[in-house]
Amino acid sequence: MAKWRVMTVDDSAAILTIIAAYLEDSEFELVAAERDGVMAVERFAQERPDIVLLDLIMPGQSGVETLSRILAIDPDAFVVIVSSLGTEDAVHECLTSGARSFLQKPFTRDDFIDFMRDLTQVA
Amino acid sequence: MGSMFFGQYLLSKGAITREALIDAIERQRRTNLSLVEVAVQDGCLDPECAAGILTRYRTTDAGLEELCLEYGKISQEKLDELRRIQRSDWVRIGAALVASGHLTREQVEGHLAAFHGVQHEANQRLQADFRACNDPDTVKTIVELAVFHLKRFTNGPVKLQSLSKDEGGLSEGRRRYAQKLVGDREIFCALDLPSPVATVVAQGFIGIPVEDDSEVAIDAVCECVNIIGGHACTRLEANGFRLRPEPPFFTEGDEPAGESRSAVCAHVLAGDLEVDVRVFV
Numbered sequence: 001m002a003k004w005r006v007m008t009v010d011d012s013a014a015i016l017t018i019i020a021a022y023l024e025d026s027e028f029e030l031v032a033a034e035r036d037g038v039m040a041v042e043r044f045a046q047e048r049p050d051i052v053l054l055d056l057i058m059p060g061q062s063g064v065e066t067l068s069r070i071l072a073i074d075p076d077a078f079v080v081i082v083s084s085l086g087t088e089d090a091v092h093e094c095l096t097s098g099a100r101s102f103l104q105k106p107f108t109r110d111d112f113i114d115f116m117r118d119l120t121q122v123a
Numbered sequence: 124m125g126s127m128f129f130g131q132y133l134l135s136k137g138a139i140t141r142e143a144l145i146d147a148i149e150r151q152r153r154t155n156l157s158l159v160e161v162a163v164q165d166g167c168l169d170p171e172c173a174a175g176i177l178t179r180y181r182t183t184d185a186g187l188e189e190l191c192l193e194y195g196k197i198s199q200e201k202l203d204e205l206r207r208i209q210r211s212d213w214v215r216i217g218a219a220l221v222a223s224g225h226l227t228r229e230q231v232e233g234h235l236a237a238f239h240g241v242q243h244e245a246n247q248r249l250q251a252d253f254r255a256c257n258d259p260d261t262v263k264t265i266v267e268l269a270v271f272h273l274k275r276f277t278n279g280p281v282k283l284q285s286l287s288k289d290e291g292g293l294s295e296g297r298r299r300y301a302q303k304l305v306g307d308r309e310i311f312c313a314l315d316l317p318s319p320v321a322t323v324v325a326q327g328f329i330g331i332p333v334e335d336d337s338e339v340a341i342d343a344v345c346e347c348v349n350i351i352g353g354h355a356c357t358r359l360e361a362n363g364f365r366l367r368p369e370p371p372f373f374t375e376g377d378e379p380a381g382e383s384r385s386a387v388c389a390h391v392l393a394g395d396l397e398v399d400v401r402v403f404v
Contacts, residue, residue, distance in 0.1 A: 011370060014329050014343035021330075057349070059370045084353025085368055087360045104357075106328075106350055108179045110194075 003029040004120055007047060009040040009066065010055035010082065015105070019053065022109045028116055037061030041069045048074070051116070051123060054099075056083035056090065064097050071098045078123045128282065128392065130216045132238045139225055147219035154214045158187050158202075159195075161209045168195045178330060180275065245285070252286035257385040258404045260362055265312045265355045266389040269400040272351055276327035279394040291386030291403055292377045299374045300344045301401075302352035306366040311379045311403035312352050314344065315388075320396045345371040379403050 006028045008019050016033045023030045032047050034040040038061050044052060052070060056063035063081060070077050081094040086104040094102055100122070103115055130147065133139045139147075159176055162168035168176075168191070176190045191197045197205070214222070217231035226234075256262040266283065274281040293299055293315055300321070301313035316324065318335045325333045325343035333340040352368040359366055372378075380386065382403075389400040 012342055012346040012349070013339060014325070014346045017331075017339070018329060057353075057368050057370055084350045086353065086357040087365070087367070089360070089365055090356075090367060105346075105353070110175075110179070 001027075003027055004051060004116075004123070005029050005031045005047070005049045006051045006053065006116075007032040007034070007040070007044060007049035008053045009034045009037065009058075009063075010053075011035050011058045012055070015055070015082075019112070022112045026113055026116075027120075037063070037066035037069075040066055041073070044070050044077070045073050050078060051119060052077060052079040053082050053103075054079055056081050056085060056094065064093060067094070067097050067099055078119070080119065128216070128280070129235065129238055131392070132241065133220070133226075133234055136234070138230070138234055139220060143220065143223065143225035146223050147216055147225065150219040150223060151214055151216065154212055156209060156212065158191060158205060158209055161205050161212075162191060162195065162197060165205060165208065167197055167201060167205075177278070180278075249283065249286060256286070256288075256387050256404075261310060261355075261359060261364075261404055262387050262402045264358050265310075265351065265402045266387075266400050268351050268354050268358070269312070269314065269389070270391060272347060272354075273324070273391065273393050273398060276324045276347055277393045277396070278327055281391060281393045284390040284392050287388050287390070289386055289388055291380035291384065291388075291401060293375070293380070294399065297399065299376070299378070299401075300341075300348045300371065301374065301378070302345075302348050302371040303369040303379070304352055304356055304366045305369060306356075307364050308366070308404075310366070311384070311401070312348065312355065313401040313403075314348055314351075315399035315401060316344065317397075320393070320398060323393075323396065341373050345373055 004027060006023060008016055010016050020030055031049050032043045034043050037058055054063050054066060067079050070079055079099050080101045080103060081099045082103045084105040091102050101119060130144050134144050159173045163170055163173045172195055176194050179190050179194060180187055188202060191202055217235060220226045221228050221231055253259050253263045270281050270283050296317050297315040299313050299315050301311055304310040321344045322333060322335050322340055324347055325340040328343045328347050349371045356366040356368055384403040387402045391398040391400055
């Protein structure tokens with residue numbers, strides 16, 4: 001069975017490292033990791049991943065702007081916001097902007113993989 | 124005098140030498156096991172599962188007992204037994220000093236009574252200091268979250284010692300990992316850390332060894348600040364504030380000191396490491 005192709009976008013190298021480690025030996029394949037929203041949009045257009053894990057608070061192009069540019073390329077893109085911020089406002093803004101789900105940092109490998117598996121039920 | 128650990132109090136009073144304290148702490152390390160270590164020693168938890176529980180403990184809000192029940196599949200009855208074993212073997216610092224011959228039992232009891240009095244006063248003073256801050260709820264929320272997450276990331280005892288108001292400048296030998304929270308108001312939160320402490324925090328966060336002052340270490344500590352800031356925004360939403368964090372940053376300068384902000388410095392002891400948590404409101 002083909003693996004789910006995942007792209008991560010976070011300005012924090014630490015978070016990208018953690019997610020890459022969590023995805024190892026799982027049914028998910030990390031196909032791209034970007035630290036910048038602009039680069040992420042270009043990379044999305046090339047890779048067309050099944051799931052995009054997108055940080056909300058990034059320097060330059062924010063997570064919400066990046067989300068809207070990705071959706072402009074593919075309105076069916078499956079984008080999940082990953083953020084330390086869990087306010088109702090933030091969650092509402094992300095979901096109404098087209099994000100499919102929201103994951104609050106920090107998280108463990110088990111929580112993360114469970115979350116990803118739940119996503120695959122609806123992706 | 125601020126809130127502190129008993130061993131540190133004895134040292135500050137000249138009741139024991141530094142060598143005696145190190146000796147007693149090493150004695151404690153040999154005998155005092157965490158609940159997870161007791162479970163491994165007892166054979167009801169394998170080391171791999173124990174490592175998973177400790178990682179989960181560091182990175183979530185769950186308690187150790189709760190994780191042992193859920194993740195380690197240990198029954199409540201077994202957990203109670205493990206707690207009893209842990210308590211029976213546990214040596215407090217005073218007992219370790221007596222066992223090492225550095226103090227007599229009577230001396231420890233005398234110092235302990237005085238220490239409790241000092242701690243009570245220190246706690247009263249801390250609460251009064253919080254109340255005296257500009258925007259006490261915000262300051263308290265950020266400081267408490269910082270203490271909570273530092274405990275997780277350093278996997279050891281963390282204690283808030285004292286609060287002070289100052290200009291917000293960076294102390295010598297420290298570097299600042301900070302984040303601006305914007306929205307209804309503008310707040311900065313920051314961790315001012317010496318490099319070795321930053322390395323401990325970074326390693327605790329990522330779970331792999333990192334080099335002092337490496338990009339990965341700096342980035343990881345920034346992400347820790349991001350978690351503290353993000354969670355502060357979430358918690359302060361209940362107080363009616365709409366805040367969101369900007370990307371965290373690292374600086375060897377004083378930013379945002381000198382911007383006519385009220386600055387509060389919380390002096391935190393993480394094991395034997397000193398950390399300054401700063402809030403600019």
